[in-house]
Amino acid sequence: xxxxxxxxxxxxxxxxxxxxxxxxxxxxxxxxxxxxxxxxxxxxxxxxxxxxxxxxxxxxxxxxxxxxxxxxxxxxxxxxxxxxxxxxxxxxxxxxxxxxxxxxxxxxxxxxxxxxxxxxxxxxxxxxxxxxxxxxxxxxxxxxxxxxxxxxxxxxxxxxxxxxxxxxxxxxxxxxxxxxxxxxxxxxxxxxxxxxxxxxxxxxxxxxxxxxxxxxxxxxxxxxxxxxxxxxxxxxxxxxxxxxxxxxxxxxxxxxxxxxxxxxxxxxxxxxxxxxxxxxxxxxxxxxxxxxxxxxxxxxxxxxxxxxxxxxxxxxxxxxxxxxxxxxxxxxxxxxxxxxxxxxxxxxxxxxxxxxxxxxxxxxxxxxxxxxxxxxxxxxxxxxxxxxxxxxxxxxxxxxxxxxxxxxxxxxxxxxxxxxxxxxxxxxxxxxxxxxxxxxxxxxxxxxxxxxxxxxxxxxxxxxxxxxxxxxxxxxxxxxxxxxxxxxxxxxxxxxxxxxxxxxxxxxxxxxxxxxxxxxxxxxxxxxxxxxxxxxxxxxxxxxxxxxxxxxxxxxxxxxxxxxxxxxxxxxxxxxxxxxxxxxxxxxxxxxxxxxxxxxxxxxxxxxxxxxxxxxxxxxxxxxxxxxxxxxxxxxxxxxxxxxxxxxxxxxxxxxxxxxxxxxxxxxxxxxxxxxxxxxxxxxxxxxxxxxx
Amino acid sequence: xxxxxxxxxxxxxxxxxxxxxxxxxxxxxxxxxxxxxxxxxxxxxxxxxxxxxxxxxxxxxxxxxxxxxxxxxxxxxxxxxxxxxxxxxxxxxxxxxxxxxxxxxxxxxxxxxxxxxxxxxxxxxxxxxxxxxxxxxxxxxxxxxxxxxxxxxxxxxxxxxxxxxxxxxxxxxxxxxxxxxxxxxxxxxxxxxxxxxxxxxxxxxxxxxxxxxxxxxxxxxxxxxxxxxxxxxxxxxxxxxxxxxxx
Numbered sequence: 001x002x003x004x005x006x007x008x009x010x011x012x013x014x015x016x017x018x019x020x021x022x023x024x025x026x027x028x029x030x031x032x033x034x035x036x037x038x039x040x041x042x043x044x045x046x047x048x049x050x051x052x053x054x055x056x057x058x059x060x061x062x063x064x065x066x067x068x069x070x071x072x073x074x075x076x077x078x079x080x081x082x083x084x085x086x087x088x089x090x091x092x093x094x095x096x097x098x099x100x101x102x103x104x105x106x107x108x109x110x111x112x113x114x115x116x117x118x119x120x121x122x123x124x125x126x127x128x129x130x131x132x133x134x135x136x137x138x139x140x141x142x143x144x145x146x147x148x149x150x151x152x153x154x155x156x157x158x159x160x161x162x163x164x165x166x167x168x169x170x171x172x173x174x175x176x177x178x179x180x181x182x183x184x185x186x187x188x189x190x191x192x193x194x195x196x197x198x199x200x201x202x203x204x205x206x207x208x209x210x211x212x213x214x215x216x217x218x219x220x221x222x223x224x225x226x227x228x229x230x231x232x233x234x235x236x237x238x239x240x241x242x243x244x245x246x247x248x249x250x251x252x253x254x255x256x257x258x259x260x261x262x263x264x265x266x267x268x269x270x271x272x273x274x275x276x277x278x279x280x281x282x283x284x285x286x287x288x289x290x291x292x293x294x295x296x297x298x299x300x301x302x303x304x305x306x307x308x309x310x311x312x313x314x315x316x317x318x319x320x321x322x323x324x325x326x327x328x329x330x331x332x333x334x335x336x337x338x339x340x341x342x343x344x345x346x347x348x349x350x351x352x353x354x355x356x357x358x359x360x361x362x363x364x365x366x367x368x369x370x371x372x373x374x375x376x377x378x379x380x381x382x383x384x385x386x387x388x389x390x391x392x393x394x395x396x397x398x399x400x401x402x403x404x405x406x407x408x409x410x411x412x413x414x415x416x417x418x419x420x421x422x423x424x425x426x427x428x429x430x431x432x433x434x435x436x437x438x439x440x441x442x443x444x445x446x447x448x449x450x451x452x453x454x455x456x457x458x459x460x461x462x463x464x465x466x467x468x469x470x471x472x473x474x475x476x477x478x479x480x481x482x483x484x485x486x487x488x489x490x491x492x493x494x495x496x497x498x499x500x501x502x503x504x505x506x507x508x509x510x511x512x513x514x515x516x517x518x519x520x521x522x523x524x525x526x527x528x529x530x531x532x533x534x535x536x537x538x539x540x541x542x543x544x545x546x547x548x549x550x551x552x553x554x555x556x557x558x559x560x561x562x563x564x565x566x567x568x569x570x571x572x573x574x575x576x577x578x579x580x581x582x583x584x585x586x587x588x589x590x591x592x593x594x595x596x597x598x599x600x601x602x603x604x605x606x607x608x609x610x611x612x613x614x615x616x617x618x619x620x621x622x623x624x625x626x627x628x629x630x631x632x633x634x635x636x637x638x639x640x641x642x643x644x645x646x647x648x649x650x651x652x653x654x655x656x657x658x659x660x661x662x663x664x665x666x667x668x669x670x671x672x673x674x675x676x677x678x679x680x681x682x683x684x685x686x687x688x689x690x691x692x693x
Numbered sequence: 694x695x696x697x698x699x700x701x702x703x704x705x706x707x708x709x710x711x712x713x714x715x716x717x718x719x720x721x722x723x724x725x726x727x728x729x730x731x732x733x734x735x736x737x738x739x740x741x742x743x744x745x746x747x748x749x750x751x752x753x754x755x756x757x758x759x760x761x762x763x764x765x766x767x768x769x770x771x772x773x774x775x776x777x778x779x780x781x782x783x784x785x786x787x788x789x790x791x792x793x794x795x796x797x798x799x800x801x802x803x804x805x806x807x808x809x810x811x812x813x814x815x816x817x818x819x820x821x822x823x824x825x826x827x828x829x830x831x832x833x834x835x836x837x838x839x840x841x842x843x844x845x846x847x848x849x850x851x852x853x854x855x856x857x858x859x860x861x862x863x864x865x866x867x868x869x870x871x872x873x874x875x876x877x878x879x880x881x882x883x884x885x886x887x888x889x890x891x892x893x894x895x896x897x898x899x900x901x902x903x904x905x906x907x908x909x910x911x912x913x914x915x916x917x918x919x920x921x922x923x924x925x926x927x928x929x930x931x932x933x934x935x936x937x938x939x940x
Binding site: 003 | 824828832833835836837839840843844847863867870871873902905906909
């Protein structure tokens, strides 16, 4: 490829190249090559005012930090920060100045103090800070094999320093190990925060890869960055953002690893990074530790302990602290750095923590967020349970009222009492099932770590896990299992996986069959989704066999003309159409229609009637019998107009079907006639005009 | 099209003005106009769903019939908005017309074909695939502008025998952007190109960056009527890109 070719690069990369042309012009256009502003930059050995520059401690995009020697009034080593030549834009200088002022306000034993400030000869501002000859806090702790308690002790001091800054109105925004140096003073480890807020002024931290996009002002280090900071809504970042970063720091101090792996976090660009920070919950430190394998032993060793002791430490409430500090929702974090410090003290003293295990509500919210499919399935179960409970309870009260009434007429009393006993038994049985189902949902599903912490990628994973959980849980409450399996099965059908639905639906049916008997309405109803799942897989014969059995049962037990009979005949007719058995389809659909009109009447079962007719229409259409289909469909439309009104969505749908039919039949005049009934703008009315339906 | 894009690129009005003044449609200037715009037009058509062959035919036809044959230049009026919108409007019009006739450029005699460098037709990279036709037009225009700039910069350093300057710039800045990869460490480059130390390499990079900056500004200056609007023009280009990357 030609090495000047750029076609194919990402649009934002082209943008970056173009941006070069916008950077402030440095000198005249054709400045002689190889002479750069770098020559203006001070070199070790040189001086800035009274400070002799000894070596470069760190260098970033806009600033540079030197180790310098101060001669007067006292002789000491200091850290001197200065803006790089060419980076001294008004904006950078203004921020640099503001932060310098802020730093001067702070006086805390754990914050590196500012001694002096000034201008270089070329007019660039600099300031002089206490030089902390120390190691980053995590390195220090590992190097000295600090125990958990020692680590917590250091961390508390860091929190107090951050709190001090917050009280002065300063947010650090870049708390991370390399900005907290620990040195030994009189054999005592003393942590000091450096770079306090300076990251804001000079753009990048000097010792670690701090992410700063050129114009978008994403400042901070992704691994330690709170969700709101990653959003770059800078004005919205408050002290709780530092609390978040402190949480990450604590996490690292405890486990030796970051909550989110650096490589993964940085692999997909800023948007991916932002998404992880926003949406991925960190694993609990103990889980993260155990997932480390061999490395875990080393981590424990660096804390002067064994894996098992370390894990016990963590599990024993300690790990709740970093997790609370790192909540995505900042209102759920510690309110301040000092509250975080207090909670560490609580832990060290064995007092109750402010942080607790995630609350049920928190887990529930998280559960719903992560398991969308399963959550809707559970809602279905809950609704089924609720309706069942409502119905059986109502039955019980009705029976009791009857009994009270019947007491006045003694001959009916015996009968009423029996009825009441049956209703009570039914209600109690249902309560027991409901309890079993709720217990399963709450304890086994919601309480299960895998649902809250498992892989995010597979939306069916949670359904699969429920399936695993179900086995053997409902020996004493099988009906609850059938409800749950039915919900699962329907969920699998919703997502187009009939082959996975069938085992659940078959099991649900079998449970009802054995517990309630073949003639129970629930048993019969449970064959409906099962039959449809057969149909979805083209197993028409299985569906027909199953539904014909039910139809026979319905006719025997409930007599002719029952709603269920029409429903099942409809299903059977439809399946015949799917299977291409048009004669059988017509026979049963016409019969269903007759029963519907005769026994049920349109007023009561309007919906089923329309569906019934439409099924028949579909069957004729499949055969190309427009002459038979047209009057039937027209009949549906007319009934719908009468009952629902012309503008109802369903009526309009049927009219559209009718127009299509006439067009396919090559009867344009008829089609036009009906087209006139459709609104020009396509608006329909979802509400029935007749609310009595 | 939003206000932003309307404003985008008054580009090449200067060229058009010059062509008008000279009144010679076969002049080198019109050649330049073809050279600058055929790739964007081709990408635009590809993103509109025309396949490679059809895209080339339509591009040919458009430049042959509309740009050369129908006095597009004469009808162009700088006061009426961006040249780009004007060109795209004419292009859309032409394509609709052609679709109606559906015999595109089969009737253009071979000897009359517009000399467009289809051999170098850009392969539609997946990046372009994800853009809408107008974005791809702009993308191609921008890539072309950058490529011209880069060629000039490279040539300048090669001529002066300062190849290493170009090498450092290419490997440190250009390749990472193009290939979407991490830049090579300066130390490695120093070893490979026998450069004294990293600080020197870093100076070299800065130098080429400045040269690039000045050539790019020069290129943009050529495309607008007055030198003063270079800054504005560049800002418009960048604003446009920011908008686009949010999509």
